[in-house]
Amino acid sequence: MLGTDELFKLARIVDTGSFIRAASELGVTQPALSKSVARLERTLGVRLLERRARGVIATPYAVALLHRALPALAELRAAEQEIEAMRGGVGSSVVVGLAPAAAHGLLPRVIEALRRAERAISLRVAEGLAEELTQGVRTGKLDFAITTQSTGLHAPELSVQGLHEDRFVVCGPVDHPLTQGSQPASAQALATVDWVLAPMGGLLRAEFDSCFLNQNATPPRALVETWSVSISKGLVKEQGFFSFLPTSVAAAEQRRGELAFLKLDWLQWRRKVSLVQRRGQTLSASQRFVRGLFWDAARQP
Numbered sequence: 001m002l003g004t005d006e007l008f009k010l011a012r013i014v015d016t017g018s019f020i021r022a023a024s025e026l027g028v029t030q031p032a033l034s035k036s037v038a039r040l041e042r043t044l045g046v047r048l049l050e051r052r053a054r055g056v057i058a059t060p061y062a063v064a065l066l067h068r069a070l071p072a073l074a075e076l077r078a079a080e081q082e083i084e085a086m087r088g089g090v091g092s093s094v095v096v097g098l099a100p101a102a103a104h105g106l107l108p109r110v111i112e113a114l115r116r117a118e119r120a121i122s123l124r125v126a127e128g129l130a131e132e133l134t135q136g137v138r139t140g141k142l143d144f145a146i147t148t149q150s151t152g153l154h155a156p157e158l159s160v161q162g163l164h165e166d167r168f169v170v171c172g173p174v175d176h177p178l179t180q181g182s183q184p185a186s187a188q189a190l191a192t193v194d195w196v197l198a199p200m201g202g203l204l205r206a207e208f209d210s211c212f213l214n215q216n217a218t219p220p221r222a223l224v225e226t227w228s229v230s231i232s233k234g235l236v237k238e239q240g241f242f243s244f245l246p247t248s249v250a251a252a253e254q255r256r257g258e259l260a261f262l263k264l265d266w267l268q269w270r271r272k273v274s275l276v277q278r279r280g281q282t283l284s285a286s287q288r289f290v291r292g293l294f295w296d297a298a299r300q301p
Helices: 004-016 019-026 030-044 060-086 100-105 107-117 130-139 203-213 229-239 247-255 285-298
Strands: 049-052 055-058 092-098 121-127 144-148 158-172 195-197 242-246 260-262 269-278
Touching (some): 004 030, 004 049, 100 121, 100 144, 107 285, 121 285, 130 158, 130 269, 144 285, 158 203, 195 229, 229 247, 242 247, 269 285
Parallel strands (some): 195 242
16 A cells, blocks of 8 residues: 555655755655655565666656656645645645746736635745646646646646636837837837847747748847746836736736837737646635636736
8 A cells, every 4th residue: 555655755756856855855864765765666566766876866667656646645635625624724725836927917916815805725826837837737736727828738637728818018118219109119120129038949939039020020139038027027117128028917017107018010929828727636615716716817907
């Protein structure tokens, strides 16, 4: 019989790639952790970890084991929390993964609604890109995620529901001639300003560059590359940069007159944002409540 505690410990070792780091996170000794893995290996009759010069990696047996076990462990954790909440305990924790745009656009509204509801719910948020968020949902590390489309969303074990669309536009400083002019900015003019953009190699940067190529213009070089929405908005507001951002994450600054939107028919992009959870997953009352808050927040103008 496999013990849930031993499976959870194995997962932490694989995640950290180190017995030492996993033992520190779990608050146990390294010898105790080694014994736990050894018991699992004896029970299954296979080797679960391979030791390398810089740590340990999972064998194919461990990968198969955790692929099946982690969602089940997440269900057990949710059940324990729900029972504790029903008994009048400290309440439950909901673990949500968010893409950067969702973290800045939807999360403040969800937190505000959660505070008004006065529910005994603790919200844990993990920010990341689509691939790592979908992997977190598949393994049960995340209860659900709000993320953008990726190839990982087509996995059969995932349930994907469209939430809303993000419209990307050019954001620039309010006092710049290109944002104050009566005529739409040209591709040639925009190529002369300083840009903070998503890194090369991603879908967002590819879509941005293709807009310029469709105008027979060379895409501008980014002086700064980052996935951080906060850094991008800060450079626009404080140092006169231009950026390509979702309207949802910059709407508040635009209303306050801290940055301007350039509404260009040729330079914009719509991206679908989805809510992702494990197919067949049984959500606790707290998880259903928080998921509903994200649905409501996505429908606010």
